[in-house]
Amino acid sequence: MGVKLLLAKAHVEGIKNYDVYRREGGYQSVEKALKTMTPEAVVEEVKKSGLRGRGGAGFPTGMKWSFIAKPEGVPRHLVCNADESEPGTFKDRYLMEHIPHLLIEGLIVSSYALGSNDTYIYIRGEYAWIVDILEKAIAEAHQNGWLGKNILGSGFDCNIHVQRGAGAYICGEETALLESLEGKRGNPRIKPPFPAVKGLWERPTVVNNVESLAAVVPIINMGGEEYAKIGVGRSTGTKLISACGNINKPGVYEIDMTISVEEFIYSDEYCGGIKNGKRLKACIPGGSSVPILPANLLLKTAKGETRYMNYESLSDGGFATGSMMGSGGFIVLDEDQCIVKHTYTLARFYRHESCGQCSPCREGTGWMEKLLLRLDKGEGKMSDIDLLWEIQSKIEGNTICPLGDAAAWPVAAAIRHFRDEFEWHVLHPHEAQVRNFGLAHYADPLQVPAGA
Amino acid sequence: MSDEILLKVTIDNITVEVPAGTTILQAARKIGGDVTPPAMCYYSKLQGSGGKCRTCLVEVSKGSEKDPRPMPKLVASCRTTVMDGMEVKNITSPRVLEARAGVVEFLLLNHPLDCPICDQAGECHLQDLSYEHGKQGSRYEFQKRTFKKVDLGDYIQLHMTRCILCYRCVFTADQLSPKREHGVLDRGDHAQIATFIQKNLHNEFIGNVIDVCPVGALTDKTFRFKNRVWFTKPVNAHRHCDKCCGEVQLWLRGDEVFRVTARKDEWGEIKEASNGKTGWICNECRFEKKNLADWIIEGPTNVNRHSVISQNKYVGLVKPTETFPKIMKGRNPKLLMDIHSVSEVNKPNIHLSQLERPAHSTDFNQ
Known part of the structure; x- marks a missing residue:
């Protein structure tokens, strides 16, 4: 406790x-x-x-x-x-x-x-x-x-x-x-x-x-x-985490930042494991704008250390293999979730919420949304994935406020970690409409712990 | 105003000394040439403008003499003030050039590119920007967003589809008129300049929004589709006006005044008038005085020779002595190619130029 x-x-x-x-x-x-x-x-x-x-x-x-x-x-x-x-x-x-x-x-x-x-x-x-x-x-x-x-x-x-x-x-x-x-x-x-x-x-x-x-x-x-x-290192005190997604016990939890991500997701005190005994695919640990992480990078850092629920550990590895604590919006995705659709949903949100003041964010968010919708509907092209990467890199850091970054990061992380899923959507446009890509080599290499 | 303390700033390896409080962009303009970053939204005469379009992004490779750390992100040069010993990279930084090309692509994403039918063509900042900093084509494959054209009274037409949301017109109305009647509605890529409930813009100085608009979104209704700017000849002129400075630029073709605008400097901004104030002009000078007799001509305007406007300034223009009736043996046709002299299909005794309306088969079957 x-x-x-x-x-x-x-x-x-x-x-x-x-x-x-x-x-x-x-x-x-x-x-x-x-x-x-x-x-x-x-x-x-x-x-x-x-x-x-x-x-x-x-x-x-x-x-x-x-x-x-x-x-x-x-x-x-x-x-x-x-x-x-x-x-x-x-x-x-x-x-x-x-x-x-x-x-x-x-x-x-x-x-x-x-x-x-x-x-x-x-x-x-x-x-x-x-x-x-x-x-x-x-x-x-x-x-x-x-x-x-x-x-x-x-x-x-x-x-x-x-x-x-x-x-x-x-x-x-x-x-x-x-x-x-x-x-x-x-x-x-x-x-x-x-x-x-x-x-x-x-x-x-x-x-x-x-x-x-x-x-x-x-x-x-x-x-x-x-x-x-209380807490560890420079992550002092307690933090409220609002957990949602495919977990048994969604809600707001207060943690003292010493527990591991695995414990947070699977222990009965907190999220209580993935719903319906399914397997973990990916997770956004800090609210929609922080980079999404696949299960293997979420539970362990790239160096193979256990990842903890605190500022330092969650951002370990930078954006290449890490994420951010962010505002504590912990969104869990199970094996049935489609990353392309999910990324599209986020892109749609940021397009809608962009204030329209500076041009990279105003025009770029709309462009990304349209491309992602096309990919999701199975009408995309292979070059669209590279184009998305290009667009997000042109938005990130070039805007007045962090909304541009917040719109760019989820897209960047999704392509970085789940590129094969995007490619599968292009190569199998019809199949992508009727079934999900499911888990891949990147997801959940660990044994499902007891209690899940 | 002038401080004794001058700060040294190096832009693209050229050092310049400027007073404290100067922005990087202003310092670069002092150097001039290619070193100057382009600016679509910044307007030195409008307080609070700038920082929005992101075309003027530069890399600060050394913060200052005291704190030499570079700035992590590219900064908007129009809103970043210089520090002593600052080193800035503009065209020498590949990062900047790439980001700028990206911004140009973003700006053109939803722009209709209807230059052939746009009145601004030839003096459009977006055209210049895309020629100088853009890529050849767009990778955008979707429908562009469009808006309906809006009439803002007798003088101004708003074509929102072309707008790049620089906010200059909003600042102009804010700072020149007692009550601003238009602004930005909605947000994101569907944001638009509008009057909310459609109404006319009335203020005496509201015509200046046409001059500050970098694209063809706000155009002069008294000039729309009358002529291409490069066919007209700009001359400096003035008249006595009790509302404004009365110092303008007339755009002539022959003896006809096609358009009146304020005078602009090399950065496309309105010049200072002889009284030291910014040379905004009033609606009366701009829209009502289209008679050459209203004005005292000072002489031709200096146009940058790279501008398309300078391409058509015929030196020593001689008007032909022959008139049309003389060539056409007494007739003065509306159509230059007289179809009757070429073809016998139509009845030569029916003169098209004498018809009140477009010709119709009934005219020939009488």
Whole structure:
């Protein structure tokens, strides 16, 4: 049983409500921070904890906080990025639905650390009901003196505002999020200037993921050094993983980043193995935009070491033989899944979500989608596979924001690892319409462990 | 404005000194020639423009004197400011050339390539870009996306199919008019410049969007299909105008003013006027003053001799002394080849040029 910090109390009856949450030890971190610590000390504590951003990029949160510019007389803002739109990722939704007060608590402490008197939660439009949950939690916090003017007599004022998005994946990119929050079209800004210098309304701003901000609560409660002892190496603390796909027990799991991928998929505590006793073909370990890995590279690294569920181990081998922790959207594909169709589905998503601001992403994503659809329908040509590779390499790294990379990586990884499946689709167009390619030499060389 | 501190930046092994805050692209323009990266969306006169088209990507092989690490990705030179001791590779970097060829292919992917019927042909930045940096053909085998043509009032026609979404017209309307009435709707490859609810663009300076458009997406309705630009002769002219600077370029053919535009510099951007401000011109000068008598001609515009527009400037043009009626023995036909003198099939006594409408068999069977 791994350590649970965020979801430890998630199943307590009525934890959604303030009274229960407070009785279970809620808002202690606010008391501790506002009464006994300076804002700088809070930032220092988060730095010590080694907490890495849980939104996808894995940038150390404490470092991000220390970059914020502090010009005289200019308000600063903290923005909570709850625009969780990556296909396969639904951990923030779980957190906000079940223990909204944890996020509010984390937000108050973080706002205190950053000196943000007006803090925003930018939530994706599709999470309409969660807005009500959050607003209720904020109102309760107000009533009990955790928000508003002069919180706990510390002289610190803080208000939290919830803003709904209008359903755009691109608004999860921090600068696009800020544009949208300002009421403009959600186009990513060109960096520099970075949000830490000129963010929301040209004021210094920090944008953090929901889970990162919630993790601030245990960090303050137990101390940064204690938090850093959980986990392994530079992957400290616990991470929420939203597991889905062909597994017996899909859902959100909190892991302490010391377990292996194999254990995560096959043990009964977590995913509980592949559904219907089928075999593992491939997996996307960190949300749709990270490279897909075939089973043999997923369970063991190219060097033959066991792969663990943490930042370093999952990215071992770079993009050639590794992937990324990403946002923790763990998508498992069994032997019956078609990689070409799957890649097409992702390409369609990115074509639809591209903002259209810069040309490689705007035109390239549409082109890739059309090519993949043609390959999937069995009308493709051998040269299309090379062309896809060409297109993705022209998009990657040449765009304003990471959406271009996010669109290019899945296609690149699918061709890199599953080229024979693409070729089979070209060579056997009719067969490809009626049956799946199935497992190949690359998939699942291991014995199916007992318990699966 | 001018700082004493000048920063040294080396672009393609040519060193130039520029004040702090200058972008790589501006520094490269100072050097000029092939070293200058092309720019489709950047417009130095429009605040906030640039960074979108990605044609100006360059490689920074040395960040600065203090921090010599190279930048990992190619950067948009129009939005990246120079650091002291920065080393930039443009045409000397194969990576840049390849990425740029890729961007050109992307830009042309959904572009209709209808240059033969496009008014912009001959002065189109996308044409220049694809000639200079593109590949011979496209590998795109699918249907291109199309839009319906949109009328934006009496003066401007929007042909969205040709648009490359540079956002220049959006910035122009934002910065020149009190209330912007058009913008970008939708997203991705179906994003479009539009007025949302179809309406006319009214502002006095809105005509300038035609000048900033790098392609033929926004065209002058008073000039559409009237003439090819390389058949017209650009001359500098001015008039007294209380709305704008009144300094323009007239596009003449004979004594007829076909088109009025603002004056442009060697980068295709609007020049500074004599009052020191950007030489935007008002709608009245642009669309209403099509009479040579309205203008005081200063002299021919200097056109780059590589431009197709310069190919047709006949030096010492002599007009023929013979007139049509004289050659045609007193007749003045609408058709230059007089079919009656060649063929007896039609009745020679019926003059086509005297018919009010196109000829019909009933005209001959009377």
